[in-house]
Amino acid sequence: MQSDSCDPDRPTHPGTFPTCEAGRSDHQPAERSVDFPVSVVLPAGGTGERTGLQTPKQFCLFMGRPLISYTIQAFERVSWIQSIVVVVAREHMDLMTDIVQQFQHTKVRAVPGGSTRHRSIYNGVLALGEEGRPVADKPKVVLIHDAVRPFVEEDFLYKIAMAAKEQGAAGAIRPLVSTVIATTSEGYLDHSLERAKYRASEMPQGFTYDVIYQAYQKCSESDFEFGTECLHLALQYCGTNAKLIQGPPTLWKVTYKRDLAAAESIIKDTLSRSACAITGGSAQAVTLAGALQKAVGALNMELAVIPDLTGENGWYLLKDWNFIQVSVNRSCLSEVEALLTDLEAAKQALLHPLVVILVLLSGSDELSVSGRAVEPEAIMDLASAAKLRNILLYGIQLHQSKDTQRWERSVSRVGEITSALIRDRSPALVGQLLQA
Numbered sequence: 001m002q003s004d005s006c007d008p009d010r011p012t013h014p015g016t017f018p019t020c021e022a023g024r025s026d027h028q029p030a031e032r033s034v035d036f037p038v039s040v041v042l043p044a045g046g047t048g049e050r051t052g053l054q055t056p057k058q059f060c061l062f063m064g065r066p067l068i069s070y071t072i073q074a075f076e077r078v079s080w081i082q083s084i085v086v087v088v089a090r091e092h093m094d095l096m097t098d099i100v101q102q103f104q105h106t107k108v109r110a111v112p113g114g115s116t117r118h119r120s121i122y123n124g125v126l127a128l129g130e131e132g133r134p135v136a137d138k139p140k141v142v143l144i145h146d147a148v149r150p151f152v153e154e155d156f157l158y159k160i161a162m163a164a165k166e167q168g169a170a171g172a173i174r175p176l177v178s179t180v181i182a183t184t185s186e187g188y189l190d191h192s193l194e195r196a197k198y199r200a201s202e203m204p205q206g207f208t209y210d211v212i213y214q215a216y217q218k219c220s221e222s223d224f225e226f227g228t229e230c231l232h233l234a235l236q237y238c239g240t241n242a243k244l245i246q247g248p249p250t251l252w253k254v255t256y257k258r259d260l261a262a263a264e265s266i267i268k269d270t271l272s273r274s275a276c277a278i279t280g281g282s283a284q285a286v287t288l289a290g291a292l293q294k295a296v297g298a299l300n301m302e303l304a305v306i307p308d309l310t311g312e313n314g315w316y317l318l319k320d321w322n323f324i325q326v327s328v329n330r331s332c333l334s335e336v337e338a339l340l341t342d343l344e345a346a347k348q349a350l351l352h353p354l355v356v357i358l359v360l361l362s363g364s365d366e367l368s369v370s371g372r373a374v375e376p377e378a379i380m381d382l383a384s385a386a387k388l389r390n391i392l393l394y395g396i397q398l399h400q401s402k403d404t405q406r407w408e409r410s411v412s413r414v415g416e417i418t419s420a421l422i423r424d425r426s427p428a429l430v431g432q433l434l435q436a
């Protein structure tokens with residue numbers, strides 16, 4: 001298997017996406033040891049006025065799944081995070097309950113929000129203190145993260161949690177993109193801040209439970225109404241100077257409509273990084289899969305080649321991988337059917353549409369016996385049924401050729417089509433048997 005290129009600014013997909021170290025076993029994130037209880041508050045009680053949309057941005061759908069679910073998954077997958085309180089407007093409590101059920105979130109509890117972000121966060125902090133447990137069992141550290149920042153990675157959460165435990169408060173920062181200026185009431189320049197001295201405050205932030213609880217207990221109505229910075233409350237009311245840690249650019253907050261398009265693009269991009277080619281063990285299929293591995297590798301996609309999904313290889317079914325059934329024989333559709341059954345049982349398609357591509361080699365010895373291997377109608381029927389289960393099935397046919405250049409061009413086209421199908425997840429092309 002080919003190792004992925006490691007770009008520190010490339011986000012890890014919320015959920016079960018592999019990190020970019022080489023080798024299959026390394027795809028499991030490195031185990032972190034956190035020996036104190038950590039809980040999370042996700043404020044999601046806003047209306048998203050600046051998007052100009054009716055639906056609050058945290059409930060906007062990305063490939064059939066609300067943004068909030070991606071953010072929850074980014075925290076839920078972290079083994080050392082114990083519980084997550086999502087704070088939503090009262091009128092969205094039922095919707096939130098449905099989301100938790102549909103996307104099988106397990107560490108989440110929803111509580112009603114307040115009229116401002118600070119009031120919502122405070123409700124979340126109070127809920128953590130009330131979780132029916134003895135005072136000694138309250139979380140030591142509370143991570144606070146806007147529900148509309150779905151791309152946060154375990155490594156960074158770990159840094160914030162450790163610094164919060166050490167220092168009482170910690171937060172993510174980024175360099176300023178533009179200079180900050182103060183204006184007079186008449187709209188003239190009053191003064192300009194020296195950009196190098198300032199940073200943008202982002203999320204996540206972390207606090208010891210006592211610091212954030214005390215800060216909210218002591219802060220004023222004006223803070224609750226107009227404040228935008230939890231770190232400031234910790235400083236002003238608890239004398240705690242937060243440790244500031246520079247985070248990746250992907251911590252940015254979905255605020256405007258254009259940010260929704262950017263978020264969708266990142267989600268699609270991260271879901272398109274890895275595919276698993278199943279060969280059935282036939283020598284011809286293995287050779288083709290090897291050639292395909294090179295072709296998609298050049299397009300920045302990792303391709304694992306395996307004979308089948310039995311035993312240890314069942315691991316692939318539980319991750320955000322895409323699947324390519326490489327087939328050289330007449331029973332290709334039954335192979336695809338078996339793969340679809342396995343995928344359905346693994347339930348990953350509940351989270352987002354999965355891509356399955358049948359790559360069919362025609363003109364091979366086995367196929368030439370029977371002539372045409374697969375009728376387009378047959379693959380269309382199979383694909384229509386799979387689509388109902390949120391699995392997008394496509395087909396690509398290529399022809400065996402003794403002419404090396406022709407063969408290499410075909411394989412390279414299969415790579416390009418594969419990459420495009422996986423990236424675009426186009427419903428319109430479902431069931432098509434494309435020619436490479």
Ligand SMILES: Nc1ccn([C@@H]2O[C@H](COP(=O)(O)OP(=O)(O)OP(=O)(O)O)[C@@H](O)[C@H]2O)c(=O)n1
Binds near residue numbers: 045049050118
């Ligand atoms: N009363 C509020 C207001 C905001 N938030 C949450 O705080 C986060 C960051 O706030 P922001 O981006 O300002 O969200 P909105 O207030 O929804 O957006 P807008 O200001 O455009 O209305 C969001 O997850 C939002 O849902 C909240 O929990 N309760």
Ligand SMILES: O=C(CO)[C@H](O)[C@H](O)COP(=O)(O)O
Binds near residue numbers: 117253
């Ligand atoms: O990241 C922040 C620092 O805490 C922002 O203040 C927070 O995300 C609130 O966003 P907005 O100003 O849009 O309500």
